[in-house]
Amino acid sequence: MKAYVFPGQGSQFKGMGKELYESSAQAKEIFEKGNAVLGFRLTDIMFDGTDEDLKQTKVTQPAIFLHSVVLAFLQGENFKPDMVAGHSLGEFSALTAAGAISFEDGLKLVFQRAMAMQKACEATPSTMAAVLALDDAKVEEICASIKDDIVVPANYNCPGQLVISGTITGVTKACELLKAAGAKRALILPVGGAFHSPLMEPARVELSKAIESTTFNKPVCPVYQNVNASPETESEAIKRNLIAQLTAPVRWTQTIQRMTADGATQYYEVGPGKVLQGLVKKISPAVEAMSV
Secondary structure, three states, X not given: OEEEEEOOOOOOOOOOOHHHHHHOHHHHHHHHHHXXXXXXXXXXXXXXXXXXXXXXXXXXXXXXXXXXXHHHXXXXXXXXXXXXXXXXXXXXXXXXXXXXXXHHHHHHHHHHHHHHHXXXXXXXXXXXXXXXXXXXXXXXXXXXXXXXXXXXXXXXEEOOEEEEEEEHHXXXXXXXXXXXXXXXXXXXXXXXXXOOOHHHHHHHHHHHHHHHOOOOOOOOOOXXXXXXXXXXXXXXXXXXXXXXXXXXXXXXXXXXXXXXXXXXXXXXXXXXXXXXXXXXXXXXXXXXXXXX
């Protein structure tokens, strides 16, 4: 069975999508439609902007979404997923590619999400850290032991790689405790805020209104969602999970384990970069993982 997976923030790179734009009339049309929906030329920043330009959340998220969805649409009749999933932001790309939301609505939601997250980041100084080579249960236990600050598991990326998220002091304390408990590394990440933590609550509230007012259709295949690592096809459940995603952890390890258990043998990464292929191989070594 074929599973298509869509990357999240961090997979962007300078010049992303430029080759597609220049080599395919269909791709160019979709990119230009994206510019029109947003009301500014996102492609100019994608193709010719600096790394710093691309790191801005309000640019990064729509850029990755646009690149991913263009790649999916270019597959045409070859795009026949048995299941799809996306890492954080990538869930919006997965839902759009699977027909649960229209291209225009997907892009609008992603831009609103980015702006709401940016606002939440500016409201409270916060950060994230990657923890390597420590059991998930131990990371959870240490995060829970810090009572006077916010720090929680945010991304279960693969066995032995978990990202934590919270206030700067909370994450710093947790990193010290995690290293003392045997983590190979506990490294503060160069991100603007505490994604997938309670500090994103203002963004969740703001985005929930936009999601509730958007039309969702039944996707062409099950969408395995971040918050519960379970397949969903019912639009109200998809909406609920999408709203919860901003403050809940991304259960990527559990998602790939579930998709593999449900029969996925080939994983196709749709979007910039190859991060998810590497994670898939670490989670389910027996499967194939490749780009579209």
